[in-house]
Amino acid sequence: MNTTLLKAFARALCVLALIATPTLFLPQPAGGNSAVVALVAIFAAIFTVVEYSSASPSFIEFRSAPPFNRLRFAALFVTVLTLSLIMRGEEAPSTLTMLLQVIGQQVGNAMDVPFSPVRLIQLMMTDDTPAHVMETLRVAAGLAYVVSLLSIATFIVMLRVKRWPRRTDSFNVWINLPMFDPTAGDDVVVRLNRDSQINLILGFLLPFLIPAIGKLITIYATPIALNDPQTLIWMVAAWAFLPSSLLMRGIALSRVAQMIHAQRKRAYAAAAADGLLPV
Structure with a gap:
């Protein structure tokens, strides 16, 4: 093997x-x-x-550009594990679960301000939602949002300090962006920058749009029931992970566009120095 x-x-x-x-x-x-x-x-x-x-991958992007996918997976795993421990603390309290609950309460209360994503995700619940479910939702949302922000900050630091993806190795667009066709449409750099901007905008808006969509579903369809701990865990994890993942993807695409543009400039300068450019 x-x-x-x-x-x-x-x-x-x-x-x-x-x-x-x-x-x-x-x-x-x-x-x-x-x-x-x-x-x-x-x-x-x-x-x-x-x-x-x-x-040749089919869907997973940046497969050969570590630790991009590892960072995203780690953020999601930490979120799910933390929320699972908090939920377990309601049935079988321990020192670790109580510590996480205290930290979550402090973070949730600090981020529970008007028009914040943590406040908005609570507003999508129905009026008859039990108080303990609302409190658990606030704690879970606060912790999950902090983990997502830390993952984005870590990726930005990695870009600045480690010069992700790498300083010396070439970036294989076919392997790392399997869904991106360089030969289709406009210039590659223009398309990458456009996709980057779309991802950044969606990543910024999703923490606000998801609660709004959830509220519409609650009003016009079946209300979202978070009495099941697993449902709450996966919903909050998705609410925090998807926007941060899109933001990181937007930053990564912008970085790839910068690399391609810089490589073109170097190739153009080398060709000009060798007298290979038409006069």
């Missing part, structure tokens, strides 16, 4: 652990959804093995 396949299996195990974390930490009622969770985890693990063991 080669090294690439071993690394793919290791990543698949990490994905399995991520999806199974809430189920492993929380007590399961009779007739729970453990079978569904297991099926989703197996499917995600198989997808991860196929993507990371093949020579």
